Amino acid sequence: GEDVEQSLFLSVREGDSSVINCTYTDSSSTYLYWYKQEPGAGLQLLTYIFSNMDMKQDQRLTVLLNKKDKHLSLRIADTQTGDSAIYFCAESWGGYSTLTFGKGTMLLVSP
Amino acid sequence: GAVVSQHPSWVICKSGTSVKIECRSLDFQATTMFWYRQFPKQSLMLMATSNEGSKATYEQGVEKDKFLINHASLTLSTLTVTSAHPEDSSFYICSAGGGGLWNEQFFGPGTRLTVL
Numbered sequence: 001g002e003d004v005e006q007s008l009f010l011s012v013r014e015g016d017s018s019v020i021n022c023t024y025t026d027s028s029s030t031y032l033y034w035y036k037q038e039p040g041a042g043l044q045l046l047t048y049i050f051s052n053m054d055m056k057q058d059q060r061l062t063v064l065l066n067k068k069d070k071h072l073s074l075r076i077a078d079t080q081t082g083d084s085a086i087y088f089c090a091e092s093w094g095g096y097s098t099l100t101f102g103k104g105t106m107l108l109v110s111p
Numbered sequence: 112g113a114v115v116s117q118h119p120s121w122v123i124c125k126s127g128t129s130v131k132i133e134c135r136s137l138d139f140q141a142t143t144m145f146w147y148r149q150f151p152k153q154s155l156m157l158m159a160t161s162n163e164g165s166k167a168t169y170e171q172g173v174e175k176d177k178f179l180i181n182h183a184s185l186t187l188s189t190l191t192v193t194s195a196h197p198e199d200s201s202f203y204i205c206s207a208g209g210g211g212l213w214n215e216q217f218f219g220p221g222t223r224l225t226v227l
Contacts, residue, residue: 101155
């Protein structure tokens with residue numbers, strides 16, 4: 001079945017870059033997403049990448065996709081304390097199809 | 112981006128009572144709404160998918176009679192937890208898709224349910 005794996009925890013210092021990694025198994029995934037969840041809140045879509053792309057950059061966020069290895073990463077440049085949250089990667093076939101989430105990576109940014 | 116609201120944001124109820132959670136798309140018509148459940152420090156688990164005007168499609172292992180979903184309009188879906196028990200305590204999150212925003216789901220802020 002479909003599976004999405006993430007490391008559970010990442011700790012960085014303010015100003016450093018953060019890299020959160022994700023692997024997935026469904027090669028038919030069309031869209032891959034990164035969501036951010038702050039404590040007690042819902043999910044906020046940060047960015048997504050279409051499966052025929054290798055990279056997408058959006059301000060401080062850079063998404064890299066290695067489709068051959070089914071590996072997705074999110075790089076946050078100049079990480080701030082406000083970036084502390086849980087980050088979920090997710091995959092879907094697009095449209096209104098089901099999202100399959102990883103377990104989330106808790107990012108802790110220390111001053 | 113599109114806005115999805117949930118009400119209530121948190122609820123505490125006694126065991127055996129029923130609780131209704133509303134999910135509304137505020138500025139677009141949601142053809143499809145999804146209900147997720149999230150346990151502490153866990154990922155989101157899809158419970159069901161509902162399309163406006165039709166019966167919800169439940170994921171394997173989710174009791175249809177316990178978690179009643181109604182998607183009566185393009186802007187409102189409700190989840191009713193019937194005869195709630197302490198093990199139903201969780202964070203329930205809805206998401207909505209539609210209105211031409213075909214490759215995104217927009218998430219509500221979630222509802223924290225605590226059953227005593």
